[in-house]
Amino acid sequence: MTDEKILTRNFDRPDSHTLEVYRETGGYAALAKAQAMEPAAIVDEVKKSNLRGLGGAGFPTGMKWSFIPKDHPGPVYLVVNADEGEPGTFKDRYILERDPHALIEGMAITARAIRSPLGFVYIRGEYVEPWRRFTQAVREAHDAGYLGRGFDIVVHRGAGAYICGEETGLISSLEGKKGWPKVKPPFPAIKGAFGKPTIVNNVETLACVPHIVNRGAAWFAGLGTKTQGGTRMYSVSGRVKRPAVYEAPVSVTLRQLIEDYAGGVSGTGRLKAVVPGGSSAAILTADQIDVTMDVDGLKAAGSMIGSAGVIVMDESVSIPEALLVVARFYAHESCGQCTPCRESTGWIYKMVHRLVEGHGRKDDLDTIVDVAKRGAGTTICAFYDGAVGPYISYIEKFRSEFEALVKK
Amino acid sequence: MTPASATSPPTFSPEQLSEVRRLQSLYPDPRGALLPVLQMAQETLGHLSLEAQDYVGSLFGLSAAHVHEVVTFYTLFFEEAKGRHIVSVCHNLSCHLAGAQEIIAHLRQRLGIDVGETTGDGRVSLFSVECLCACEGAPMMQVDDRYEVNLTPEKVDRLLEALS
Ligand SMILES: Cc1cc2nc3c(=O)[nH]c(=O)nc-3n(C[C@H](O)[C@H](O)[C@H](O)COP(=O)(O)O)c2cc1C
Numbered sequence: 001m002t003d004e005k006i007l008t009r010n011f012d013r014p015d016s017h018t019l020e021v022y023r024e025t026g027g028y029a030a031l032a033k034a035q036a037m038e039p040a041a042i043v044d045e046v047k048k049s050n051l052r053g054l055g056g057a058g059f060p061t062g063m064k065w066s067f068i069p070k071d072h073p074g075p076v077y078l079v080v081n082a083d084e085g086e087p088g089t090f091k092d093r094y095i096l097e098r099d100p101h102a103l104i105e106g107m108a109i110t111a112r113a114i115r116s117p118l119g120f121v122y123i124r125g126e127y128v129e130p131w132r133r134f135t136q137a138v139r140e141a142h143d144a145g146y147l148g149r150g151f152d153i154v155v156h157r158g159a160g161a162y163i164c165g166e167e168t169g170l171i172s173s174l175e176g177k178k179g180w181p182k183v184k185p186p187f188p189a190i191k192g193a194f195g196k197p198t199i200v201n202n203v204e205t206l207a208c209v210p211h212i213v214n215r216g217a218a219w220f221a222g223l224g225t226k227t228q229g230g231t232r233m234y235s236v237s238g239r240v241k242r243p244a245v246y247e248a249p250v251s252v253t254l255r256q257l258i259e260d261y262a263g264g265v266s267g268t269g270r271l272k273a274v275v276p277g278g279s280s281a282a283i284l285t286a287d288q289i290d291v292t293m294d295v296d297g298l299k300a301a302g303s304m305i306g307s308a309g310v311i312v313m314d315e316s317v318s319i320p321e322a323l324l325v326v327a328r329f330y331a332h333e334s335c336g337q338c339t340p341c342r343e344s345t346g347w348i349y350k351m352v353h354r355l356v357e358g359h360g361r362k363d364d365l366d367t368i369v370d371v372a373k374r375g376a377g378t379t380i381c382a383f384y385d386g387a388v389g390p391y392i393s394y395i396e397k398f399r400s401e402f403e404a405l406v407k408k
Numbered sequence: 409m410t411p412a413s414a415t416s417p418p419t420f421s422p423e424q425l426s427e428v429r430r431l432q433s434l435y436p437d438p439r440g441a442l443l444p445v446l447q448m449a450q451e452t453l454g455h456l457s458l459e460a461q462d463y464v465g466s467l468f469g470l471s472a473a474h475v476h477e478v479v480t481f482y483t484l485f486f487e488e489a490k491g492r493h494i495v496s497v498c499h500n501l502s503c504h505l506a507g508a509q510e511i512i513a514h515l516r517q518r519l520g521i522d523v524g525e526t527t528g529d530g531r532v533s534l535f536s537v538e539c540l541c542a543c544e545g546a547p548m549m550q551v552d553d554r555y556e557v558n559l560t561p562e563k564v565d566r567l568l569e570a571l572s
């Protein structure tokens with residue numbers, strides 16, 4: 001397993017956000033190389049690298065790019081998802097602030113691959129400093145001629161709504177509407193922003209692209225597992241001694257991340273549970289942490305890697321109270337379009353609340369699990385499935401803790 | 409933009425109007441600039457009154473209903489006047505695990521207001537919000553444009569004192 005830092009290699013350099021430092025460390029060499037490549041060859045290289053989307057869904061990036069219709073007459077757009085909002089995740093902020101040119105270079109290469117003249121970067125409204133830094137970097141790249149010759153970037157700010165991280169909600173918001181997700185199909189690659197074919201990728205996904213072009217698909221694929229290449233940035237927080245962003249190959253185990261990277265469990269020092277991939281991922285118990293932190297490893301463990309936001313809970317943490325916090329989030333952030341999502345997130349929050357307050361009823365637990373299971377997979381977007389994962393897993397894995405509240 | 413009143417509806421200055429046109433020209437459909445222009449209006453006015461929403465709508469050929477739907481969808485748009493400073497404490501999971509409840513209780517006590525309220529002197533509005541994605545610094549909060557991390561009651565006091 002490599003210890004080499006790739007995505008985060010410049011983070012600790014002074015002025016790492018400037019064009020000058022980016023160039024000193026080999027920046028924009030990959031773009032020059034890509035400009036001599038056929039677009040199809042770039043797509044092919046990214047396919048072979050086994051890069052999978054790092055925003056949440058883990059979809060193979062090269063394959064996504066190849067869905068753009070070949071014969072499309074009008075423009076196609078590249079949209080970068082910098083709406084980072086998944087609870088427990090804080091990696092894209094580091095790229096925007098400390099290595100913005102890595103994203104710009106990744107975008108310029110991707111734009112060539114999909115033949116896009118225009119890219120939008122949708123940055124969450126609360127990220128004011130990251131937005132300033134990134135905007136400044138776009139200006140620098142423009143002045144230096146890396147942008148403005150066939151490809152331009154518009155930096156767009158969100159206004160506070162988790163659901164705008166969902167790609168079609170993001171597109172609605174970018175179009176000047178409320179951030180309501182849209183029914184798929186059509187997928188954005190066929191009909192996306194402003195009605196045109198659109199590729200939506202996460203910040204970190206695109207920051208991988210220059211490295212793939214520079215050092216080759218085989219090298220990148222070799223860093224990871226059979227089905228996913230590369231390293232990625234794990235956000236580790238909660239009850240650990242050193243909460244931070246850690247870059248590691250995708251074959252790293254959850255145990256290594258907690259014990260070796262983050263310095264071990266804090267609080268009582270004894271692990272109780274871990275959320276491995278942002279709050280929408282099913283919770284894991286202390287005996288499940290030998291799982292590898294790639295898309296397929298977590299899927300096999302009955303959870304998901306999602307945005308790779310690892311939230312650690314030691315033995316003193318109340319799981320029902322943690323679920324209350326999580327349930328409040330989903331009740332607040334549901335966009336309200338689909339009945340199962342709108343109604344269940346609200347009611348389940350109320351039920352968890354009364355359980356935690358000691359007024360719960362005996363059959364509340366079964367009701368929550370039953371309601372959650374029925375609604376899963378019936379909604380316009382995956383937001384509701386992301387709420388169902390925690391509802392069911394917290395209750396099923398820590399049932400006695402919930403039952404103790406009812407018996408009181 | 410001058411503050412809204414019954415007699416003078418809010419309007420942008422000529423410079424702001426040309427900025428509106430520049431923003432609109434960046435998008436394949438000018439309506440893409442609605443959020444940035446609302447952000448501009450709110451920065452100038454402090455909040456987005458119905459009159460201000462109406463005016464912004466008129467610059468886009470959009471109905472008041474469309475603009476209202478947008479303004480009320482996002483947590484960073486305000487229809488009512490707010491304090492000179494906005495303090496938003498994160499109450500999501502990692503901050504919860506790091507003691508966000510105590511920080512919120514301390515802020516309520518120090519400011520003498522509840523979450524969602526503004527101090528009587530118009531200095532501070534207090535909110536509790538979902539994950540601001542700086543969980544490595546939990547417990548944390550946003551004070552206007554800045555993220556303030558690794559909060560303790562003492563650090564909160566220092567930060568509050570610095571607000572005019
Ligand atoms: C409710 C919800 C919230 C999401 N939030 C984000 C987000 O904040 N950032 C992100 O990159 N992807 C987010 N996604 C995933 C996006 O829909 C999309 O899959 C992703 O941006 C594609 O980029 P990638 O293939 O590079 O990962 C979210 C998905 C859902 C269902």
Ligand code: SF4
Pocket residue numbers: 163180181333334335336337338339341342379380381382383384
């Ligand atoms: S699942 Fe929930 S968040 Fe997604 S579109 Fe439906 S109501 Fe909105």
Ligand code: FES
Pocket residue numbers: 087088089498499500501502503504538539540541542543546548
């Ligand atoms: S939980 Fe508070 S910043 Fe993420």
